[in-house]
Amino acid sequence: MAEALLERLNEERHRVKIGLAEMLKGGVIMDVTTPEQARIAEAAGAAAVMALERIPADIRRDGGVARMSSPDLIQAIQEAVSIPVMAKCRIGHFAEAQVLEALEIDFIDESEVLTPADDRYHIDKWAFRVPFVCGATNLGEALRRIGEGAAMIRTKGEAGSGNIVEAVRHLRQIVTDIRRLTVLGEEERMTVAKELGAPYDLVCWVAEHGRLPVPNFSAGGVATPADAALVRQLGAEAVFVGSGIFRSEDPEARARAIVMATTHYDDPQAVLEACRGLKGAMRGIELTEIPPGQRLAERGW
Amino acid sequence: MNIGILALQGDVEAHADTLARLGVTPRFVRRAEALETVAALVIPGGESTTMSRLIERQDLLAPLQAFAAERPVFGTCAGLVLMARDPGDPRVTSLGLLDIEVSRNAYGRQIHSFTTTLEGRATGPVKAVFIRAPRIEAVGPEVEVLLTHAGHPVLVAQGPHLGCAFHPELNTDPRLHAWWLKRAGLLDPRESAA
Secondary structure, three states: OHHHHHHHHHOHHHHHHHHHHHHOOOOEEEEEOOHHHHHHHHHHOOOEEEEOOOOHHHHHHHOOOOOOOOHHHHHHHHHHOOOOEEEEEEOOOHHHHHHHHHOOOOEEEEEOOOOOOOOOOOOOHHHOOOOEEEEEOOHHHHHHHHHOOOOEEEEOOOOOOOOOHHHHHHHHHHHHHHHHHHOOOHHHHHHHHHHHOOOHHHHHHHHHHOOOOOOEEEOOOOOOHHHHHHHHHOOOOOEEEOHHHHOOOOHHHHHHHHHHHHHOOOOHHHHHHHHOOOOOOOOOOOHHHOOHHHOHHHOOO | OEEEEEOOOOOHHHHHHHHHOOOOEEEEEOOHHHHHHOOOEEEOOOOHHHHHHHHHHOOOHHHHHHHHHHOOEEEEOHHHHHHEEEOOOOOOOOOOOEEEEEEOOOOOOHHHOEEEEEEEOOOEEEEEEEOOOOEEEEEOOOOEEEEEEOOEEEEEEEOOEEEEOOOHHHHOOOHHHHHHHHHOOOOOOOOOOO
């Protein structure tokens, strides 16, 4: 079976899915809740938009069960822009994912931001022709999702918090886990696969290549251009921005600034220019204000 | 010799890996000054609207056009759209390097993305990955059509410039990059692009 999983990753059908993730590299994927916001995001330079009924900050505030967005809203957003449109389904809710595929969504986010539909299993993502992105907090979680067929990984961070600390924690954890694998002896890999809870053949692949076999993006807590530059320098290949744009006082200018900082992430002068003249960022939540049971990053198995 | 890759957004790394297989040094170009250090420029796949906005905001249009008047440019997918005289969408900034008309995402959304093998006299068999690809709807008299798919040109050349609707770089297949550089005299014709 080990070889079978690596072969599956290399199948043309899967390469085409990873191909779209490759095209989004260096870009910003913005959460939008209306066609008008989608047009603002596209004009600001977003590489894709995530169509949502409520941004994560509002989901957090409102409570209740958060589900896949209405197909009518998603379709209106698809019609408003030319860039790829993503949408979220609940963890394990393969029927929501089927509906999104029937809508010809470009990317499905099996997301911890929505209320999980299955408390043990994620979706079998190999069964779909549309690519999936999944959140991860460490390498084991990332490799389990890739083993299930995810074509892109994003750090979870803490969605809707406006606080970058969790995204940084998860990104550092994944990068450190990968680095550690590359210096292990071959005899150590099986035990590490057991500790990570990750497929052994993917552990070997990462040990030999020093990276994930799919693109690795960052999400959850990006609110400023400097936040985007930070996660890019820590190894994120692109940036998801949720509540950070349309919860700020000047969404258009902030969206443009985050796009600029994501491209010029290693040029402090350019990030400085991007930061200038912006009005207030979203207020944000200190992580200790969130009771442990309400942390979205804990969802996922 | 340095070959530049316009690194505003997109699959920059895939092009860098492909160029590295030809023994040339890829250099990421994010500012106009960097154009002075490269002999040719690749415009990668990605989102043509995103690249357009970044080109506008950094006043890169004139420097890119001045560069292309003297040196070769190769664009894939979004890169092809930017090079088209008519990109078929007011949201895209045209560099006007290829006398072609394109329509963006004409093959449909991601679920219609596909892989196929194309056969051309200049290229041999090429495995072609089309991702939300643009379609070339019309070509001018000075445009050379090198590959077609389903009756539409998918690889075209004009002067020193080359444009491609699919992504050779996703297979790290360096033959089209090699063909482009050799034609411009920037790569030894004996260099085999294995």
